[in-house]
Amino acid sequence: MFRELPSPVALEDEVLQFWDEAGIFKKCLDASKGRPRFVFYEGPPTANGTPHNGHVLTRVIKDLLPRYKTMRGFHVDRKAGWDTHGLPVEIEVEKELGMRDAGAGNAREAVLAYGLDNFAEKCIQSVFKYTHEWETLTKRVGFWVDLDDAYVTYHRSYVESVWWALDQLHQRGLLYQGLKVVWWWPEGGTALSSGEVGEGYRDVFDPSVTVRFPLLDRPDVSVLAWTTTPWTLPSNTALAVNPKHTYAIARIPTGDDSAETILMAEALLPEGAEVLERMTGAELEGLRYSPPFRWAEPTGGEAHRIVCGAHVALDQTGVVHTAPAYGEDDHKLALEKGIGILQLVGPDGRVVATAPEWARGLQFKAADGPIMRDLKERGLLFKQEQIKHSYPFSPRSKDDPLMQLARPGWFIRTTAFKDEALANNAAVGWLPEHIRDGRFGDFLRNNVDWALSRERFWGTPLPIWTCGSCGARQSFPSVAALEAAGATGFAEGVDRHLQVHKPWIDRVTVPCAACSGTMSRVTEVIDCWFDSGCMPFAQFGFPHQGVEQFRESFPADFISEAVDQTRGWFYSLLMISTMLFDAETCAAHGLPFDAEARGLPRPYRNCVVLGHVCDMEGKKESKSSGNYTSPDLVLRGRMKMSVVADPALKPDELGMGKASVRSIDLGAKERLRLTVGELEAGGLHVTLKEGPSRGKERVALHPDTLAALGNPSTIWLHAPFEPPGADAFRWLFYAANAPWTNTRLSLRAIREGQREFHLRLGNVFSFFSIYANIAGFDPALHADRPSTQVLDRWIRSERDALIHTVTEQLDQYRIYEAARAISAFVDGLSNWYVRRSRDRFWGEGEDTLDALSTLFGVLLDVSKVIAPFVPFMAEAMYLRLGGPGLVGGAESVHMAAWPRPSAAPDLELGADMALIRELASLGLAARGQVGVRVRQPLRAAEVMLADASRAERLAALVPLLTDELNVREVHFGAEAARFVDFRVKPNYPNLGKRLGKEMKACAAALQSADPAAVRAGLLAGGYTVALDSGPVTLSEDDVLVEVQPKEGFRALGSASAVVALHAELDDDLREEGLARELVNRIASVRKELDLGYTDRIRVELRGGAAVLRSAERFGPRIRHDTLATTLDLQLDEGAPADLDGQPFALTVERA
RNA sequence: GGGGCAGUAGCUCAGCUGGUUAGAGCACACGCCUGAUAAGCGUGAGGUCGGGCGUUCAAGUCGCCCCUGCCCCA
Known part of the structure; x- marks a missing residue:
């Protein structure tokens, strides 16, 4: 017996159970051991939030290729992974501990007070808070991945692999400590990654001020410089001009009949300025000026002179106020020109204590006002306006503005590998291809050194120890290496994974080899992107262990993540492997490295870049904007939402964000069912009411409705139809559009x-x-x-x-x-x-x-x-x-071999059948025009093909057409010519290349020629048209002959064929039509009686003479078509029912 | 502010290296079929291919400019 397929969810339950009980995934892996490998890398998600629809997309794309390649005879390991370090985790924990509540004070200090050991434990808990949800979803969507053997970035073996990588870089002098201007979050006490900064940009109003900087030697002349950050003016140490631009000393009128003398770019002088002197920017270099503030003396170089910088644009005054501590360009220029640095706003974001009392301790933005007032009082403020521009705020705390700040930190000299990285990138198979030269290529070309260190707590500790006495510095690739160097202080009795984390690892000291001092670890942890980029080798603990495994799975054949990973995982993977696995390292570890091809690409050969899952308005789904529905709705037909009261709603309405309503997109009569418990029956039926987004998964009900439900904080919503299930979910992501375009879900x-x-x-x-x-x-x-x-x-x-x-x-x-x-x-x-x-x-x-x-x-x-x-x-x-059970049959379809074509496809048959289907379509359309139902047979169809030579080949397929159109005969050719006109037109792709500019004339000539004559000419071997440039002979390939129905005929045509019908009926045809009608009626009764497919029936038919005549003539066919054992006929002109105007009545009973 | 991608029917999307009358699904209208049956099928209507300029015999497709959206970066 072949059992039918159940509904999607039941089917999926059944299959999941089968996979589980029979251990199919494991069998797939075992059965393919020893076969060639197809290497897949799983990009580790962070499990400290619930998985959403975007994760479904990545998971189903990642699942497809390994399944395919397995069937194609490859061995495909699928090791899961979890990303567990980093600021997002810390923030989550801080929130949980109430450290981020309003008025809670500095979170950093709160963490320290809480204790780093406790904090680390909390971080681990947080990271696995939603593991269950992730695992459930992963299974449910059918993503086969080995969750039991997942790599975890905080595990000791992983951390030690990362240490090895850092040690390699350190030994090669690629890891250095420097001052770097970073985006700094004073309240959080940390620098932010570019990604985090990018999240926080917002349009705000800021002061835009132009300040006078009197020249030291000519105090009557003021250089005008512009800034939007007055709070950096006390830390000014230079003014920058562009060496190529022309500058001028000019007199400009002031309001009260007097004038002043200024120096700025000539092209930007205000109207009415009188130029006194001109010079290039280069000539200005070295001129000294009086700074507006002298709260402290700069360190590390000269100060208060004009320097040249290529970054200076012809904008505002063409002179840039330079405060090296607070700007990246400024800092670079200062280093280059030997300019000193002043830092009068501290890392806490407040003006330092050495400042005058009126400014002391002010938050940096709050200092703008007093500073401008002071400048104004002292006559140094030339102009003051407000501008609207975008400025970054902390993505974690929306009211905290970020500041650029020069901070000491650790860097990787990635810029030294720019060319190699680009060559590596060029060898990757990107889908879509434009990523290579576009988004990713751009990023690599503009590469800057990787700011590696983070002044945070929960991350891979930087494995560098420095000597307190002599300053010697050493990196260690593993705990074993530390121990070999005589390290002491390892935390006994603590989880072995935690031993290599802060604060425990900070207590480990190493005797200095250079002096008698003690080395202790630097305080920083590293960017968690570095963790994930080490995944190709760190997942196996390489090189401390897992060497063979790594060798077999490097590089990956296939990875896939969403497009936002270009600067994230795609970059960290590629850059780390580019730096680490040069010829020497590869040789040392037995990795293949083809010097010719430079061993590229590594560590991935193909990367499918995914678009975002968007709501119905094309916006990226995100929890914070609330335009989000749970994957559960699709998978299981229900989802949990938090609910609030809203008196503006009607009692049976459910308020929900507009985008969510559109994404649920119910039919006109469909309503969601609402219950308090997950599995409850009954419940309320609610109408969705579009409203403002209420944030995270939040919906609203009328207060009375809510009260009647017992004021629950969460409710369950149930779809009013069979849940589509995982296969349908997957299919959408595969079949709706290319993976790299956004999907409106x-x-x-x-x-x-x-x-x-x-x-x-x-x-x-x-x-x-x-x-x-x-x-x-x-x-x-x-x-x-x-x-x-x-x-x-x-x-x-x-x-x-x-x-x-x-x-x-x-x-x-x-x-x-x-x-x-x-x-x-x-x-x-x-x-x-x-x-x-x-x-x-x-x-x-x-x-x-x-x-x-x-x-x-x-x-x-x-x-x-x-x-x-x-x-x-x-x-x-x-x-x-x-x-x-079949010969060679595998236990599961996923263990079966990928099918092979049994023969080369018969293209001719395919094309012929396509033509027959087109003829059927035309014929049915023509029937529509005739207005006779398809059940009524017609005499014949006439078919005229544009390419008459194909008629012969169609012969075997004609019965399909007669059946489909319900005609007795189909005629091709001569007879049909009565119905059609011919039309000829040039075959542009062919002729265009040959004729070029003559194309138009040729088209016109064909248009005006007699189509029948052209056709005849072509069939005879060629048709000649006269063009200005001379006669041109056209062959059959140069001209397309089309047919169209003549006016006044009931026929329909496409370019390739016309189908016409003989619409007139005679008694003979009517009789057959009546019989077909009878079959139809009897079949309907069978249906009403709910008979099985093989049940026999006895039919008694009473009816008029015409009905009986037809039933008699076609009796055997009627009995055959309706599985009737008997067909009794009785004349009854008064029968009640109507069959095409004829009286009739039926009695049907099971035989 | 810079870069990438996209803009094609009411909606969601195809459209290869430029070439015949720009396609599909859904929705809509009409009809059909029914021994797959609370399914299926056909036909129809519906488009200044975001706007403009250019290259070309020929532009949805190539180039430039502009507008809009999304994403990335600043």
């Missing part, structure tokens, strides 16, 4: 895809199982039965073509194209093969066996081809078809 889109693919294929499967069961079809006896029947040959050929296409596309990582091919195939299978083959399945003879065998074989192959895409449905089909 909505339930509606998922359900559409489901109808188009899953339901259609499910129907075909169901059709097969019904008739295979009736016929007692046994695959063991009848699979692979050859068939010469044309539909069988066609669908088998289409199947072969499909296998070919999907293989070719997936080999190029083109998932979308492959999915489309599958979709088109399923359409053909359902809407042509099954549709046109239906009655073949009803019999018992050879032809029925051919049909069943063909459909069986096709479905079995389809189950394999779709296995990487919709693993659940594929498995269910495969098992139900008895795949495991």
Whole structure:
């Protein structure tokens, strides 16, 4: 027996259980041991939040290729990983501990007070807070990944691998300590990564001031310089000009009849200025000026002179106020020119204590006002305005402005590897390709040294120890190396993973080899992107262990993450491997390194860059903006939301953000069901009401409604329909658009895809199982039965073509194209093969066996081809078809070998069938015009092909057309010529190349010629047109002949064919039509009686003479088509019902 | 402010290296079929291909400018 497919969720439950109980994933891995490897790297997610739809996208894309490659005969390890370090984790914990509540004070100090040991433990807990949710989702969407053997970035072996990498870099002099201007968050006491800074940009108003800087030697002349950060003016140590621009000393009128003398870029002088002297910027270099403030003397160099800098633009005054402590360009310039530094706002964001009393202790932004007032009082403020510009704030605390600040820190000299990184990038197979030269290439070309260190607590500690006495510095690649150097102070009794973290590792000291002093660790931890970038080797603990594993899985064949990882994981992976695995290191560890190809790419060969999952308004889904629905809604048909009261709602309304409502996108009559508990029955039916976004997963109800429910804080919402499930979810991401374009996610889109693919294929499967069961079809006896029947040959050929296409596309990582091919195939299978083959399945003879065998074989192959895409449905089909029991059958479809085409696709047959389908379509359209129902047979259809030579080849397919159109005959050619006109037009792609500018004239000449004459000429070997440049002879390839129906005929045409119908009816045809009508009525009654497919019936028919005549003549056919054992006829002109105007009545009973 | 991607039917999206009358699905309208049946199918209507300029015999496709959206960076 072939069992039918259950509903999606039941099917998925069943398959999950099967995989689980039979251990299929593990068997896949075991069975492929020793085969060539296809290497996949899992980019580690952070599990300190619940997974969302975007994670579903990455997980299903990541899942597809390993499944495919496994079936293709590769061994594909899939090691899961978790990213566990970093600021986001710390912030989460700080929030949890109330350190970020309003008025809680400095979080950094709170953490220190709480104790770093306690804090670290909290971080670990936080990181795995949602592990369960992640694992559930991962399983549910069918992402096969080894969660039991996951790598974890805080684990000791991982940390020690990262240490090894850092030690390598340190030994090669690529790790250095320097001052670096960073975006600094004073309240958090930390620098932020560029990503974090980017998140916090906001448009704000800031002062825009122009300040006078009198020249020391000519106090009457003031250099004018501009800034939007008055608070940096006390720390000014230089003014920068562009050496190439022209500057001028000029007199400008002031308000009260007097004038002043200024120095600025000539091109930017205000109107009415009188130029006194001109000079280039280069000539100004070295001029000294009086700074507006002298609160302290600069250190580390000269100060208060004009310097030249190429970064200075012709903007404002063309002179840039330079405070090296507070700007990246400024800092660079100061280093270059030997200018000193002043830092009068501290890392706490407050003006230092050595400042005058009026400024002392002010928060830096708050100092702007007093500083401007002071300048004004002293006549140094030339102009003061406000401008609107974008300025970064802390992404964690929206009111804290960030400041640029020169901080000591550790850097990796990545700039030394720019060329290598670019060469490496060039060798990567990017999808889409534009990432290589666009987004990623740009980023690499503009590379700056990697600011590695973080002055934080929960991260991989920088493995560098320095001597307190002599300042010697040493890095260590492992705990063992520390111990070998005589390190002491390791925390006993503490979790071994925690031993290598702050604060425990900070207590480890090493005797200095250079003097008798003691070395202790520097305080910093590192950027967690460095952690994840070490993943290719750190996942195995390489090189301290796992050497063989690493060697076998480097580089990766395939990785995939969302586009925001270009500067994240894609970069850290590529840069670290570029730096680390040079020829020497590769040789040392037995890694393949082809010097010619520079061993590139590493560490990944192919990268599929994913777009974002967006709401229906095209905005990236994010929790903070609340335009977000839980993956559970799609997977299980329900989701949990937090709920608040809103009196503006009606009692049966559910208030929800507009974007979420659009994404749920219910039909007009569909309402969500609301319950308090997850599994409750009943509940309330609510209408969704668009409203403002209420933030994280929040919805609102009328207070009374809420009270009636018992004022719960969370509720469950249930979809009013069968949940689409994981396969439908996956299919959307594969088939809706290319993976790198953004996907607008909505339930509606998922359900559409489901109808188009899953339901259609499910129907075909169901059709097969019904008739295979009736016929007692046994695959063991009848699979692979050859068939010469044309539909069988066609669908088998289409199947072969499909296998070919999907293989070719997936080999190029083109998932979308492959999915489309599958979709088109399923359409053909359902809407042509099954549709046109239906009655073949009803019999018992050879032809029925051919049909069943063909459909069986096709479905079995389809189950394999779709296995990487919709693993659940594929498995269910495969098992139900008895795949495991067939010769060479695997236990699971995912362990089966990828199907091979049984033969080269028959392209000619494919093209002919496509033409027949087009003719059927035209014929049906023509029937629509005739206005006679399809059940009524017509005499004949006349078909005129533009390419008449194809008619002969179509002969074998014509019966399909007569059946589909319900005509007795189809005629091609001569007779049909009465219905059509010919039309000729140039074949542009061909002729255009040949004729060039003559193209237009040629087109016109053809247009005005007699089409029939042109056609005749072409058939005779060539048609000549006269052009200005001389006669041109056109061959058949140069001209396209088309047909169109003549006016006044009931016929329809496309460019390639016209189909016309003989619409007139005679008694003979009417009689047959009546019989068909009878069959239809009897079938309806069968349906009403709910009879089984094989139940026999007895029919008694009373009716008028015409009805009886028809029933008598077509009796055998009627009995055959309705499974009637008897058909009793009785004349009754007064029968109540109406059959095409004839009286009739039916009595049907089970035989 | 810089860069990348995108803008095609009411909606969601295809459209290869420039070339015949720009396609599909959904929604809509009409109809059909029904031994896959609370499914299926057909037909129809619906588009200044964001706007402009240019290159070309020929532009949705190539180039430049502008507008809008998203993303990344500052």
